[in-house]
Each structure stands twice: as C-alpha cells, then as structure tokens.
Amino acid sequence: MKYAYLGPSGTFTESALLQLDGARDSERIPAANVNAALSMVREGDVDAAVVPIENSVEGGVSATLDSIATGDSLQIVAEILVPITFVLAVREGITELGQIRQVSTHGHAWAQCRLWAEANIPAAVFTPASSTAAGALGLQDPEQHHDAAICSPLVAEERGLHVLVRGVEDNLGAVTRFIVVTRPGRIPQPTGVDKSTLILPLAEDRPGALMGILEQFTARGVNLSRIESRPTGEGLGKYFFSVDVEGHVAQERVAAALSGLHRLCPELRFLGSYPAAQGAAPFVDTHNSDDAFIEARAWVDAVRARL
C-alpha cells in the first residue's frame, strides 16, 4: 500500500496512519496539506490518504469536509481515533515563557490551546503552520522567526526539541478522528458497528428543508453521530450538510433512508460505509430490523402482483 498523509513526519495524522495494519511496511508520502493528500488519491499517485476530519474539542476539519464534498468522488474506508495532548517546544536559547514573542502551530491545535496561551504567553503572536510538526520543525530553521511551537510530545522528542511545558491543551482527553480515503471501489463489509458518511446539498432553500432530510433518518430509526453545515462557496446562505450516521448501507434501514434522501436531494454523495472505531451496535427497533423491511417489501410486492 502507498499512503499520503498530512505531513511532515511527526504529525498526529502520521500517528493515525501508523495505527493501520501493515502501515509500518507501507510507503508513506507526506503531503503539504489535506487537499494535496486527497489530490494524490484522486490522481492515482497513492492508494489511500489519511486526513483529520473531526476533533472532540474544535469540531470538524473544514479543509477535509470541503475537499471530500466536491470534486472527483472519494470513498471513506476506515476511521482512526488518536488521543491528543500538546507540548510547548521552544527554539534554542529560550528558557522562560516571558521570552516567547511568536508561537506557531496548526490552526486546529491553536484552537485547542488558546486559553492556555492567553493565560501563559499573552504577548506571543500566533503564526499558523501547515501542521503541528511543520511548526515544530520551523524551530530548527534559522529563516523562520517563531520561538515556540505547539506540537505532539513525540515530534518534540524525535527532533530533540526542548520542551518548556507539557499538557498545554485546554481540555484534557481530547481526541481527533482521522479517515482513510480511497478512490470509489468496494465497500467494506458490515461489522455490526459501522458508520456511513453522506454529503447532502439542500436541493431547495425552503422552510422545513432540513427537517425533511432528518425525517428520512428518524422514520427508519437511523441515528446521526455528526451533522455539520458547510457553505458551498456559491454565496451567502448556500450550505450543504455533512452527516455521519450509525449503520451500514448493507442494512435495510440505512438503504431505505438513502433512497428517501435521494428523492429529496438527487445530488447527495454517498462517501462510504466503514467500521466505526469505537462504540456498540446501535439499538434497532424490531420494526426497523432488516427482517421487518424485507417482509414489508414482500407484502407490498404481493399486493402489487394483483395489478
């Protein structure tokens, strides 16, 4: 396997990739940003990409949500969870927090450490980096000017960086969810604890449009585990919904919800059904079981046979 990931080496994304079976023997290509990683998949330069999609504190990763929602279709085949903790690494010569004038990290990491930074390095200006590891490596680059970086403990250790403070995150126990993305192909078999991801553009801007979408799930007992609205970029007020549901397209209730959604918004994108990284099998009422759907369809077919 050949994987692209949000690089350089030492990102949380690389840690996620290394959790995959056989990843240590695979070819791993660092990409400068999420879009570049997904382009490598679309163009066939790699078999798959690993990119962040959601953080338990900061929410959805817009670059990923937007990139998988448009352009050539992609498919999610797996998800990976990584516990997140950050350290404050500093440039050589910096020994106290008061000396820090510029701090660099990924925007999503900064959002998770903002309160700590306001309280402890209030004078420091934030310089965005393309990843936490890129910010950390910049500390060894004389051409870059930041004197501190917020990064993973691992990259600080691997690069021999001096760590001034550990655990600078505002919320203990944060987790980031990563996805493995391929070109559309075979859908992983259901495991019983699965997720499906959908992109739902609003076909019509009218009262109750979102309710109409949600009803498709409610009526079939399909639980949502994430729903986010993202601007389409076509103008103010134009949004699409990015949704994760509990269940697999092989299950009748999920398939029925998809079919209802397709009638409401034919432009919907099915981004895949894949094993959930954690959780239990969802509760399913008897009337939403596969058997109930199959039996109900047979009953209607028998009625229609008399036409």
Ligand SMILES: O=C(O)C(=O)C[C@]1(C(=O)O)C=C[C@@H](O)C=C1
């Ligand atoms: O910069 C990294 O190390 C990443 O893998 C990206 C990323 C993200 O986009 O959320 C991943 C995990 C952390 O939440 C912070 C940054």
